[in-house]
Amino acid sequence: xxxxxxxxxxxxxxxxxxxxxxxxxxxHDFPPLLFCALRFTAVALPGxxxxxxxxxxxxxxxxxxxxxxxxxxxxxxxxxxxxMPAGLSSLVLQSQAVFTAVFAAVLLRERPGRLRLAGMALAxxxxxxxxxxxxxxxxxxxxxxxxxxxxxxGLSNVLTRRAAPPDMLRWMxxxxxxxxxxxxxxxxxxxxxxxxxxALRTITPAGLGAVAYVAWAATLFGFGAWGYLLRAYDxxxxxxxxxxxxxFGMSSAWLLLGERISPxxxxxxxxxxxxxxxxxxxxxxxxGPAPAPGTAPDHRPAPGPxxxxxxxxxxxAPSAPRTTPPSGAGRAAAPPGPRR
Numbered sequence: 001x002x003x004x005x006x007x008x009x010x011x012x013x014x015x016x017x018x019x020x021x022x023x024x025x026x027x028h029d030f031p032p033l034l035f036c037a038l039r040f041t042a043v044a045l046p047g048x049x050x051x052x053x054x055x056x057x058x059x060x061x062x063x064x065x066x067x068x069x070x071x072x073x074x075x076x077x078x079x080x081x082x083x084m085p086a087g088l089s090s091l092v093l094q095s096q097a098v099f100t101a102v103f104a105a106v107l108l109r110e111r112p113g114r115l116r117l118a119g120m121a122l123a124x125x126x127x128x129x130x131x132x133x134x135x136x137x138x139x140x141x142x143x144x145x146x147x148x149x150x151x152x153x154g155l156s157n158v159l160t161r162r163a164a165p166p167d168m169l170r171w172m173x174x175x176x177x178x179x180x181x182x183x184x185x186x187x188x189x190x191x192x193x194x195x196x197x198x199a200l201r202t203i204t205p206a207g208l209g210a211v212a213y214v215a216w217a218a219t220l221f222g223f224g225a226w227g228y229l230l231r232a233y234d235x236x237x238x239x240x241x242x243x244x245x246x247x248f249g250m251s252s253a254w255l256l257l258g259e260r261i262s263p264x265x266x267x268x269x270x271x272x273x274x275x276x277x278x279x280x281x282x283x284x285x286x287x288g289p290a291p292a293p294g295t296a297p298d299h300r301p302a303p304g305p306x307x308x309x310x311x312x313x314x315x316x317a318p319s320a321p322r323t324t325p326p327s328g329a330g331r332a333a334a335p336p337g338p339r340r
Contacts, residue, residue, distance in 0.1 A: 001233055009241035012225050017248025019218040020086040021256050022210045023077065029207030030199045031191040032077035037183035040069055040176045042215035047173030054174040060163035061171075065178020068156035072149045074183060079145030087259045088130060090249025091269055092146045095127050097276045099154025107158055112279075119278025126271030133264035168227030172219060243273050 001009070026035050054061050080089055098120045104110040112120070131143055165171035187196055199207075229238045246269060253259040 001229075001237055005229060005232065006241075008225055009229055009238060010244060012222050012229075013241050013244035014248045015217050015222050016242075016245045017090060017250075018252045019214055019222075020080075020090045020249045021252050022213040022218075023080060023089075024086040024253075024257060025206055026210030026214065027077065027081050029202075029204055029210070031187060031195050032081040033074060033183050033187035033191055034196050034199060035211070036069075036073050036077045037180045037187060038211050039073070039214045039219075040179045040183070042211055043219050044173060044177035044180065047220070048177050051170045051173040054165065054171060055167065056163045056165050056171070060159060060165075061174050062178055064156050064159045064163065065175045066182065067152055067159060068175060069179030070182045070186075072152035072156060073179070074186070075145045075149035075152060079142045079149060082142035082145065083139045084142035084146050085253060085259050086257060087246075087250035087253030087261065088143075088265060089146050090253075091246040091265075091272055092127060092130055092143070093150050093153065094243075094246055094272050094276050095123060095147065096150040096153040096157065097279045098123050099151045100157040101154075101279060103155050103158045104161070108161070116279045119275045121275070122278065123272050123275030126268040126273075126275060129264055129268040129271065133262055133268065168230070169220070169224040172223045176219065240277065243277055246273060 023035075029035075030038065076089065076093070080086065084092075101110075101112050101116060101120060105112060127147070131140070160171075163171075226238070250259075250261060250265075250269060254261055
């Protein structure tokens with residue numbers, strides 16, 4: 001990667017990491033489900049007028065829009081509203097790489113190698129350490145909600161892999177058009193119309209800025225730039241930069257929100273980032289013997305990289321057609337491997 005493109009990859013990771021701080025800011029102004037609905041409305045309303053058709057079957061748009069937008073981000077916003085710190089949320093969401101590998105094994109019959117299994121075990125050990133530390137210092141329910149959000153992100157990665165959208169930015173615009181109405185209905189049902197109207201009536205510049213950031217910076221800029229990098233380079237060259245998301249997320253939460261990073265959380269961060277890094281590594285290809293004279297060489301493509309860490313998309317995660325960045329913004333997964 002050129003220095004300019006390396007800088008762009010780091011900038012995207014920084015935007016996605018800071019996204020968790022802005023989600024925390026927005027949750028002071030809005031109920032979580034309403035905030036989530038506003039975030040996707042801000043992405044979809046101008047975008048669908050200019051993006052053109054998604055160029056994938058509508059069933060995949062609806063499926064990923066519901067799983068990623070309604071379930072994943074709904075659970076994330078509710079979990080953070082219930083007390084899960086922004087910095088730890090950016091770290092725990094990295095377990096989406098583990099869930100992506102599990103769902104790919106179950107639904108796509110992909111068999112993770114020993115290196116990926118070791119990375120999954122290491123990441124899960126870090127998540128268990130976060131759970132133990134969180135159980136001693138805060139509500140366990142909020143942690144469980146963010147873990148469930150990571151699981152939903154992993155499922156959306158596999159669905160996106162099956163959809164294989166050719167244009168990541170256009171894909172995210174149409175996926176973002178699915179969640180607003182279901183999220184608004186859930187907000188009216190569980191948070192109440194009075195709370196929603198009061199939040200909209202007393203909206204502050206900070207709340208408007210939070211909606212604008214998570215919608216346009218974390219989603220449109222983040223996924224657009226990430227998709228551009230994935231079209232220019234192999235996924236194995238781009239994906240490792242997504243490991244910077246929890247670094248930026250935890251450090252920005254410490255600087256801007258005053259969140260304390262405990263020794264257990266710091267150790268967990270090392271385990272999770274290291275484990276997710278192992279799951280993103282491409283196994284080294286074995287060089288076989290040269291083909292015998294008179295025989296055609298084997299031109300079958302090598303297996304592509306497995307599920308890469310993502311967002312979240314951003315918040316928000318992200319996930320691009322070839323990998324998924326881990327942030328608060330929703331994110332896409334790697335393309336399907338060669339058919340067996």
